[in-house]
Amino acid sequence: MTDPVPPRPAGPHPTAEQLYRARRGPRDAEAERVLLHAAGCALCSVEMARQDAYDAPAAVPAAALEAAWERFGREPQIRRPAGRTAALSLAAALAVCVLGLGVWVAERRSETADVERGAPAAAADWEPSGTLDAPPAAFTFPDPGGEPRRIRVFDAAQSYAWTSEPATGGRIAFPETERRRLQPGVEYFWTLLDDHEGGAARSFRIQRRRP
Amino acid sequence: MLRSIAPVSSGEREEFRGVFVELFPRLRSYFRACGFQGADADDLSQTALWIVYRSRGQFRGDGDFDAWVYSIARNVARDEWRRRGRAGEEPVSEAIPDRVPSAEIWTTGRQDLRRTLDALAKLPAGMRACLLLRAQEGLSYREIGRRLSLAVPTVKVQIWNARRRLRSLLEEERAP
Numbered sequence: 253m254t255d256p257v258p259p260r261p262a263g264p265h266p267t268a269e270q271l272y273r274a275r276r277g278p279r280d281a282e283a284e285r286v287l288l289h290a291a292g293c294a295l296c297s298v299e300m301a302r303q304d305a306y307d308a309p310a311a312v313p314a315a316a317l318e319a320a321w322e323r324f325g326r327e328p329q330i331r332r333p334a335g336r337t338a339a340l341s342l343a344a345a346l347a348v349c350v351l352g353l354g355v356w357v358a359e360r361r362s363e364t365a366d367v368e369r370g371a372p373a374a375a376a377d378w379e380p381s382g383t384l385d386a387p388p389a390a391f392t393f394p395d396p397g398g399e400p401r402r403i404r405v406f407d408a409a410q411s412y413a414w415t416s417e418p419a420t421g422g423r424i425a426f427p428e429t430e431r432r433r434l435q436p437g438v439e440y441f442w443t444l445l446d447d448h449e450g451g452a453a454r455s456f457r458i459q460r461r462r463p
Numbered sequence: 464m465l466r467s468i469a470p471v472s473s474g475e476r477e478e479f480r481g482v483f484v485e486l487f488p489r490l491r492s493y494f495r496a497c498g499f500q501g502a503d504a505d506d507l508s509q510t511a512l513w514i515v516y517r518s519r520g521q522f523r524g525d526g527d528f529d530a531w532v533y534s535i536a537r538n539v540a541r542d543e544w545r546r547r548g549r550a551g552e553e554p555v556s557e558a559i560p561d562r563v564p565s566a567e568i569w570t571t572g573r574q575d576l577r578r579t580l581d582a583l584a585k586l587p588a589g590m591r592a593c594l595l596l597r598a599q600e601g602l603s604y605r606e607i608g609r610r611l612s613l614a615v616p617t618v619k620v621q622i623w624n625a626r627r628r629l630r631s632l633l634e635e636e637r638a639p
Contacts, residue, residue, distance in 0.1 A: 257579070303588075
């Protein structure tokens, strides 16, 4: 059974803007010409279908719209090249493995050193912050009172959030499972819960690997 | 590193809220129709709205605002396709002549062809796109679905319905 479909029309395609005007504007001779071309042209019909979607959108739930508005202008608006996602994921996984091995070796050395020195390691200042080569293994902060503290790690889009268990000593380890969830190039924030400094957040970003 | 995560003043941003609420569903719908799913469509909508926000001073008051925003969205989609190495999915390469020569229907007055085109014009654009991508471009159902964000069964049904309606329209046209 043969389709009663003509071959693609000759001549240049109308621009997307010409198509848009022809669909919505007055049906003059130019609009008729454009629409007749589109009627027999697969590529222009695809464009028109997308224009239909733009003009007659599905409703967005109020909560989703509000969340989108909250996100607007509050994070970098530049998109990551998606074609590199797999390579980035692989690079990130390798980096995590290398870092994990490094941390394991360092911790073993640290344990040995502590036994030898007989003193606990002093917690560093606020870390991490800035651009990192790999997801952090731990979060450190001043802890003069020695009270149990929790931290929260999150991104601006609230697509990622993690709250730690309470810990003392000004150091909270970041579990491997959570480290794997962090994406290169995304800015993450972390803050001490019940922070007496007014909830100030530190931020870090894992460096993207260039192919 | 302590930093603010709000790059625009809250007053400026708040003024844009009405435009955002109006445009976000339309842009998300457009990007989904372009084959970008879920969070990707949302991200691209945010990108397009950010450009609209930053460029709003360039819009001429007497122009068609919807068309202006549409052209921005289309550029965002095109950039994303190119980043993903899928530039061939741009549906219309502006002002580039079609590769397939055929009769010039505007001047030769071939009535059968004109009747067929008139009938095709009465089909919804999405349904027509499915039929023509299959019949003219020879694309697989899966590829058509990817380009139009449709499931394969939906593509098949759309094509079946398009053929049925097209024949029906042509028979009505021929009936005395």
